[in-house]
Amino acid sequence: MAEEEAYELFKEVRWSVNDGDPVCPHCGSVECWTFKSRRIFKCKHCNKQFSVTSGTIFSGRKLQHRDYLLAIAIFVNSCKGVSALQLSRDLGIQYKTAFVLAHKLREVTGDEMQDAVLTGEVEVDGAYFGGYLKPRNWKENRVDRRLRRHQNGKRRCVFAIREREGRVVPVVIKSETSEAVTTAIRKHIDSQASIHADENAAYDALHAQYQMFRINHSRVYSDGEACTNGAEGWFSRLRRAEIGQHHHIAGKYLHSYANEMAYKENRRRQDNGSLFGDLLFKSLNRPMSRNWAGYWQGNNQPGEVLLYPH
Structure with a gap:
């Protein structure tokens, strides 16, 4: 898949209710300007700029759109998980980037x-x-x-x-x-x-x-x-x-790894295409992660996630 095709898929999934046309994440308006020089939009009502990944777990992205699609495909295809080191080698990115990306996807799987x-x-x-x-x-x-x-x-x-x-x-x-x-x-x-x-x-x-x-x-x-x-x-x-x-x-x-394994166990009879579409849709319709956005800059999870800590 070319980068342009991946970008169009992102738009189609993110704004599926509007047939892939942009919807302002700030005010919900469907009237937006499109920039030809950059892949960003500007709302005609609130005058705020946004992109197809604004307000999602991919907010502030540095990778190409097709790299994220490949990461999701690898993630759902590994029935017993994939290490951050292996993911970094498959995508050709740093270990730090793969570590945070995998944990963002695990966070999405735990929402349900x-x-x-x-x-x-x-x-x-x-x-x-x-x-x-x-x-x-x-x-x-x-x-x-x-x-x-x-x-x-x-x-x-x-x-x-x-x-x-x-x-x-x-x-x-x-x-x-x-x-x-x-x-x-x-x-x-x-x-x-x-x-x-x-x-x-x-x-x-x-x-x-x-x-x-x-x-x-x-x-x-x-x-x-x-x-x-x-x-x-x-x-x-x-x-x-x-x-x-x-x-x-x-x-x-x-808890993140347990949620990932539970997500895959609950959908063990679904094909990989369905899993890929489900996780991509949830990732693009979930707010930016509070625990993993800026992780390597010091925004770490404060402690363990325990239901009953004693």
Whole structure:
């Protein structure tokens, strides 16, 4: 695709309600002047100038439009994620640029999960990521990473909430305590839903509010009635992304990677073209990122994104 074709696609997707003709992002007017020397527009009502990426996550862009299209195509095509280093090599850009661009796309994928409420039969489970000390790969030095003495205190729990044959919503918490899982479940599970969980005592308090099905994994993996295989299956995707692609995920940004894997899991049966169009549309209709615009100039995310920080 030539740069001009990519630019026209940006206009078509950004202003699809107006058949690709510019709409002022400041006042909403459709009466705009077009500049022939530059790809910018000027509103006839508020006299403000804007471009096709103004007010989106691509605001202040430096790359060509077709580079962003290629980045989105690579992003959705990698079912278990793509590292910033690999993305920088594919696009021929700096690592810093690829790192921020990938995180902007991850931020877009997480929007739909902020207020999602799941219904029907819902499976819940937690898995811990990161925070372990990597030893030399000698057999006699291999250790059980689950033990506290082999961790550095940065391990975080990703709590998965998944509908049977439906969506998955991840929540990052410090540990799988009763207060944390109750807060997550009340936010993302309908009061009429039935919940499948394991033998963890953190779920005991939920019996008074929900219809609960429990499975004791120390005795059996599935008993035909209670089962959390769906939630555990999603963990394998996130685990492969951590170990096989990114190798290290900072706890500060664990929620971003979890949202990306949930977005891809929820659309695992859609073709790549549909995923590409969906993510491009959402990217061009989302305001500029507060956490990633100017990241390398010091505009960093202040802290971890935890639903229940204690």
